[in-house]
Amino acid sequence: MTPGQRGNRVLVLNSGSSSVKYQLLDMAGPTRLAVGLVERIGERGPGLLRHTPGEGDTRERELPVPDHRAALEAAAGELAADGLGLDAPELAAVGHRVVHGGRSFTEPTVVDDAVLAEIERLVPLAPLHNPANVAGIRTAMALNPDVPQVAVFDTAFHTTIPEHAARYAIDVRTAEEHRIRRYGFHGTSHAYVSRRTAALLGRDPAEVNVIVLHLGNGASASAVAGGRCVETSMGLTPLEGLVMGTRSGDIDPAVVFHLARVAGMSADEVDALLNQRSGLAGLCGDNDMREILRRVEEGDGEARLAFDIYIHRLRKYIGAYTAVLGRVDALAFTAGVGENAAPVRAAAVAGLTGLGLEIDERLNTARGRGARLISPEYARVAVAVVPTDEELEIATQAFALVGV
Numbered sequence: 001m002t003p004g005q006r007g008n009r010v011l012v013l014n015s016g017s018s019s020v021k022y023q024l025l026d027m028a029g030p031t032r033l034a035v036g037l038v039e040r041i042g043e044r045g046p047g048l049l050r051h052t053p054g055e056g057d058t059r060e061r062e063l064p065v066p067d068h069r070a071a072l073e074a075a076a077g078e079l080a081a082d083g084l085g086l087d088a089p090e091l092a093a094v095g096h097r098v099v100h101g102g103r104s105f106t107e108p109t110v111v112d113d114a115v116l117a118e119i120e121r122l123v124p125l126a127p128l129h130n131p132a133n134v135a136g137i138r139t140a141m142a143l144n145p146d147v148p149q150v151a152v153f154d155t156a157f158h159t160t161i162p163e164h165a166a167r168y169a170i171d172v173r174t175a176e177e178h179r180i181r182r183y184g185f186h187g188t189s190h191a192y193v194s195r196r197t198a199a200l201l202g203r204d205p206a207e208v209n210v211i212v213l214h215l216g217n218g219a220s221a222s223a224v225a226g227g228r229c230v231e232t233s234m235g236l237t238p239l240e241g242l243v244m245g246t247r248s249g250d251i252d253p254a255v256v257f258h259l260a261r262v263a264g265m266s267a268d269e270v271d272a273l274l275n276q277r278s279g280l281a282g283l284c285g286d287n288d289m290r291e292i293l294r295r296v297e298e299g300d301g302e303a304r305l306a307f308d309i310y311i312h313r314l315r316k317y318i319g320a321y322t323a324v325l326g327r328v329d330a331l332a333f334t335a336g337v338g339e340n341a342a343p344v345r346a347a348a349v350a351g352l353t354g355l356g357l358e359i360d361e362r363l364n365t366a367r368g369r370g371a372r373l374i375s376p377e378y379a380r381v382a383v384a385v386v387p388t389d390e391e392l393e394i395a396t397q398a399f400a401l402v403g404v
């Protein structure tokens, strides 16, 4: 490699509040050179690191991880042990998932001091996510100051949402002063999955209307018309919309001041209640859909009700987004629950033949890994399972920005 030329490798970091997921990719393929996860950052007891080289066995060990810096240093150590040191000239960029970009960032952006300051300014709008993203960027900068850090924003794909869908019906001046509007999240996933769904149908994304259901621990729905997002369920913060692992999703906003007045709860206490002790966990004590499905099988009434509330909300959004789009060509399920939980998919569309939605239960329950259709051939709307790949999408965008 000649001096000044950059290599083909991109490291992608998806930093959460207590975990860092990372991938090293060779964009010439693209080929995955390594995948890993550091969990339980800053929690009591040891952290856990799981690292899988491109071709090789997974290594797993416990280690102290008091903060994100320690987590990233441990990940860098694992990569170096595989001969994939992050100081190597092959590294073209580090791509970061940044959850909240406000209205400032609509494109992938090379991070400098001003960009970092703006991401920090947005912390109050994503208190669970942006601080971890900032920590990831700072640590990666310290590990290799010469390589460009590229921020890819969850909010970017949603900047095409029209004003009538993005604005809340509250006093205009208050909304403007405090930047209150629908921003939407999981945009990298919604963009990737809607495109992949069009490809699965053998059609140009510009011709296709898709409802994407991103059902992970955080969950959101989006309506994508001809490749552009026109509506999404998360709002000012990632709390609005669907029922999630620990988040309530939609509630009457009066619940907040009722709890303040009647229960004497502070803003922070209500915040913690709705973000951390609500959703599936709040309803039945478990936030893992696998565990809930197992309990439902055993006839557990609490888990059944939690499941029914989760499904009811999903169905409301499917109906609403059908109306928003007017014509729906495909419904795509993605992320941990969407990709793996056949009973969730079946219940979400059961009886919706009036909307053109139908699932072939044999296809729905068949084992499969890639993107696949689960609707019968004659159905008016294609129903698909489309594995998301936020890391590949982030790497692709980062490489397009800085790669040679």
Ligand SMILES: Nc1ncnc2c1ncn2[C@@H]1O[C@H](COP(=O)(O)OP(=O)(O)O)[C@@H](O)[C@H]1O
Pocket: 215, 216, 217, 218, 245, 287, 288, 289, 290, 335, 336, 337, 340, 341
């Ligand atoms: N086989 C499965 N069946 C049902 N749910 C699953 C399965 N595998 C994973 N999940 C669900 O996926 C969730 C995690 O999804 P993921 O997209 O990885 O979330 P996040 O990125 O928010 O951590 C878990 O909480 C679990 O409920």
Ligand SMILES: CC(=O)OP(=O)(O)O
Pocket: 016, 099, 129, 154, 185, 186, 216, 217, 218, 219, 238
């Ligand atoms: C924005 C968001 O909710 O992200 P996650 O699902 O990773 O928590």
Ligand SMILES: [Mg+2]
Pocket: 216, 217, 335
């Ligand atoms: Mg996720």
